Amino acid sequence: MATIKAGIVGYGNLGKSVEAVIKQTSDIELVGVFSRRDSLDTDAPVIPVADVAEYADKIDVLYLCLGSATDIPEQAPEFAKYACTVDTYDNHRDVARHYSAMQDVAEKAGNVAVVSTGWDPGMFSLNRVYAAAVLPGAQQNTFWGPGLSQGHSDALRRIEGVASAVQYTLPAEEALDKARRGEAEGITGKNAHKRQCFVVPESDDAALKERIENDIRTMPDYFVGYEVEVNFISQEEFDKNHTGMPHGGHVITTGELGATRTHHTVEYTLELDRNPDFTAAVQVAYGRAAHRLKESGQTGAFTVLEIAPYLLSEKSLEDMLREDV
């Protein structure tokens, strides 16, 4: 199989992880990193993002490593004109709109745009759909953490007056046990978790801090409706205690089946030492799928739900049938 030629757009934590994960594959080759900056700390070619159109024939897949808050909605459709794209758009309530925007552009351009990969959305979405599809009347709960939420930290950092910020999400242990027993009725993502924010303000001004806290608590989708804890800390404390990026979580689904309504529990668990590395690993694998879908004549937008599992693997289907089924 020919090597898949890849580009990375954006070179934050996720872009750097994608670069490193691509080095761990044998079938994907990095052509370059597209950036608005002239130089980056990478040994890969750095290409002005404005030149992306010139690379349409040299790149099979563009990994869009851009923030979900504003960059993906504003910029992703443009990139789908030039190559297949894979993004990690993580605003769950807006996925359908983003999907539709990418569909129009990718179909017209004859490309495949895979949207909202990563682990949630992504691997967790897959597990929600599989488990609920096989268990009629399933009870299903998703729990996050303990760990750092990249999307929510990103949202905090975009608030004016914030110098540094992280957001940790913590699941309630008793909620996990209730979910496994199938007694989680009434438990929602919102009441089973706490959103803990550590924020370094640009100054110690009380009015500034009050406005930042208000901006956090009133941010729709991200914070409204959750138990939110806002802690203002110094840059020193931030650098010392809040630069790791562990994460993980559980998708727990239960259902009562058959004539005697027997109890069945499906649990999918992730324990991730470094969130952007795993997000990148999922994104990289879906680049393989995007390329193969296009090669087989498909175009348009795809979520992970519409992509057959074997398309993600470096292995041939024949090897999988022999070794993995």
Add this chain to the structure above:
Amino acid sequence: MATIKAGIVGYGNLGKSVEAVIKQTSDIELVGVFSRRDSLDTDAPVIPVADVAEYADKIDVLYLCLGSATDIPEQAPEFAKYACTVDTYDNHRDVARHYSAMQDVAEKAGNVAVVSTGWDPGMFSLNRVYAAAVLPGAQQNTFWGPGLSQGHSDALRRIEGVASAVQYTLPAEEALDKARRGEAEGITGKNAHKRQCFVVPESDDAALKERIENDIRTMPDYFVGYEVEVNFISQEEFDKNHTGMPHGGHVITTGELGATRTHHTVEYTLELDRNPDFTAAVQVAYGRAAHRLKESGQTGAFTVLEIAPYLLSEKSLEDMLREDV
């Protein structure tokens, strides 16, 4: 969406569970149970299996609830001539051959044959492929139980001179922990598990028991290479202690990712009160997928690896994009 018209072939534990699970769905309707027997303990129509050809126009999906040891290899291709089929063929090392046999017949007949659904193969296969695809150089282990293995019990019961039999598979706890730490090198399915057989012989004759035990220990794929414990017990003891059907297990995958080789663990766990009910639930969901694939113009054999997740669900893709991604 029109109701999917289903038939069940075979009415053992699995067939009965499929019947009960179909009742829990709102989009699948049971036309009848195909059987060689005249009457069955069911309120569904019982149809002679020899008449299946006459039902080709009245049935969308045939759920093949037949044993893997001989029935599926011998009979499944015949059924694929008349309708889409879904089976739970569980002889892992023979899946590729079975797939190929079903491919020929189903393609010629314009039907879709989904092979080897259930949970292992089935949901476990999916999780093995997804986790290994996203973690380059993954270390992966599958653990079964504690629980009853239907396929292996079936194999025991087919040995001449066996009146009743069950086989339990037990995972080693320390093997689970090693796998989560990524230190499971050298651990195989075979040395992390014990296969425990409880067999009721047709008579108490010593030579009979010796021959049965030898037949078990030398059965390829099923028992050769495993630590096997064979216990001969009375029918009374069997009826009292060995008629439940719990099962479950874990697929544990770890990988080291990115520039600093951070550790990542993916674990998929099933805890099933009644194995045939869950196997049936997965099989029923893949019937939905088989029908939809055929409706979209596809034909031939499919494993779970080749089927996009959204095709399994009663929900529309639009609802999933809004609620599950």
